Amino acid sequence: MDKSCLDTILDRRSILKFKDDDVSSDVLDKVLHAALRASGPGGTLKGGYRGSQPFSIIVVRDRARRAQLNELLCEGRRPCIEKAPVSLVFCVDTHRMNRWCALGGGAPHFKGIGVLWVALRGVYTAAQNAVLAAESLGLGSQYIQEIVWQPYTTLGFFQLPPQVLPVAMLIIGHPEERPQLAPSLPLEAIVHREVYSDPSDEELVEYFADKEKYFQDWLEGLPEDSKLKRHIESEGVTTLAQWVSQLTYTESFYKWRDDAVRTNLHLSELE
Ligand SMILES: Cc1cc2nc3c(=O)[nH]c(=O)nc-3n(C[C@H](O)[C@H](O)[C@H](O)COP(=O)(O)O)c2cc1C
Incomplete structure (x- = not known):
C-alpha cells in the first residue's frame, strides 16, 4: 500500500548514499511539478494566478557537471553530488519577473532586500515539496548548503543572468541506505x-x-x-x-x- 502523505513526511530522512540507478524523466517531472505547486508569494484569490512564481530550478543531470559541482562547491568533499543522478538548484529569479512585467507594460522594479525576502518564501517551499515528492516516489534526497557560499562559481557555472540567485540545492537519487531517523525537538x-x-x-x-x-x-x-x-x-x-x-x-x-x-x-x- 502507498504511504500516506503524513507518513511520508514523518518518516523522511536525508540520504547521503545513492545507488548508480538513474531517475527517469517521467519520475523527475513529477518531482518538478510538485515543486511548482508549492505555496509562494502572490495571491491565489485575487485573479487566481498563484503569483508570478519568481524562482527557477536548474536541473543538472550530466555526470561530469555534477562531478565539477562537487569540486567547485565542496573541493571534492561530497562525492554524493556526483553519485546522485540529479541535482536541482533552486534560484530566486526576479529576472524573469522583471522581463515579463516590462513586456506587459508593467513596472520592472523587482529588486532589493524586501523583494528577495518575499521571493524566498516560494523557493524553499518549492524545494521542500520536491523533497517530499521524491520521498513519496521511493527516492531519497539531501540539501547541499554549499550552493549559497560560492557566488563566483555558480554565476559562471549556470550562466546566470542578473537577478537570479541560487539559494538551495538538492541532490536526488535512489537511496542505498536508510539511516536512523534523527530526533526532532519535542x-x-x-x-x-x-x-x-x-x-x-x-x-x-x-x-x-x-x-x-x-x-x-x-x-x-x-x-x-x-x-x-x-x-x-x-x-x-x-x-x-x-x-x-x-x-x-x-x-x-x-x-x-x-x-x-x-x-x-x-x-x-x-x-
Ligand atoms: C536549505 C538547506 C540546506 C542544507 N544543507 C545541508 C548541507 O549542506 N549539509 C548537510 O549535512 N545538511 C544540510 N541541511 C540539513 C539536512 O538536509 C537535513 O535536513 C537535516 O540534517 C536533518 O536531517 P533529516 O533531513 O534526515 O531529518 C540543509 C537543510 C536545508 C533546509
Missing part, C-alpha cells in the same frame, strides 16, 4: 499556545535530551584513533551545545558566510 519546545512561553533552564535542557543522546551515541561510536575524535577531545568538547557552537557553527563560520551572502547579493544585482 512539540512543547517549539509550539507555544496563544503566547510565547519561555521554558525553565531544566525544561530547556530536557527538550534537547534526545538530541544530546543522539550526539553522545555518535561520539561514542567514533573510532578511538579517528582524527575527528582526537580533534573533538583536544578542543574539550563534550556536549552537543559545545559541538554546535564551538566546532561547527562557529562565529568565524558565520563571518565568512556573511561575506558570501553580501557578495551573492552584489553579484546577482538583487540588492
Whole structure:
C-alpha cells in the first residue's frame, strides 16, 4: 500500500548514499511539478494566478557537471553530488519577473532586500515539496548548503543572468541506505499556545535530551584513533551545545558566510 502523505513526511530522512540507478524523466517531472505547486508569494484569490512564481530550478543531470559541482562547491568533499543522478538548484529569479512585467507594460522594479525576502518564501517551499515528492516516489534526497557560499562559481557555472540567485540545492537519487531517523525537538519546545512561553533552564535542557543522546551515541561510536575524535577531545568538547557552537557553527563560520551572502547579493544585482 502507498504511504500516506503524513507518513511520508514523518518518516523522511536525508540520504547521503545513492545507488548508480538513474531517475527517469517521467519520475523527475513529477518531482518538478510538485515543486511548482508549492505555496509562494502572490495571491491565489485575487485573479487566481498563484503569483508570478519568481524562482527557477536548474536541473543538472550530466555526470561530469555534477562531478565539477562537487569540486567547485565542496573541493571534492561530497562525492554524493556526483553519485546522485540529479541535482536541482533552486534560484530566486526576479529576472524573469522583471522581463515579463516590462513586456506587459508593467513596472520592472523587482529588486532589493524586501523583494528577495518575499521571493524566498516560494523557493524553499518549492524545494521542500520536491523533497517530499521524491520521498513519496521511493527516492531519497539531501540539501547541499554549499550552493549559497560560492557566488563566483555558480554565476559562471549556470550562466546566470542578473537577478537570479541560487539559494538551495538538492541532490536526488535512489537511496542505498536508510539511516536512523534523527530526533526532532519535542512539540512543547517549539509550539507555544496563544503566547510565547519561555521554558525553565531544566525544561530547556530536557527538550534537547534526545538530541544530546543522539550526539553522545555518535561520539561514542567514533573510532578511538579517528582524527575527528582526537580533534573533538583536544578542543574539550563534550556536549552537543559545545559541538554546535564551538566546532561547527562557529562565529568565524558565520563571518565568512556573511561575506558570501553580501557578495551573492552584489553579484546577482538583487540588492
Ligand atoms: C536549505 C538547506 C540546506 C542544507 N544543507 C545541508 C548541507 O549542506 N549539509 C548537510 O549535512 N545538511 C544540510 N541541511 C540539513 C539536512 O538536509 C537535513 O535536513 C537535516 O540534517 C536533518 O536531517 P533529516 O533531513 O534526515 O531529518 C540543509 C537543510 C536545508 C533546509
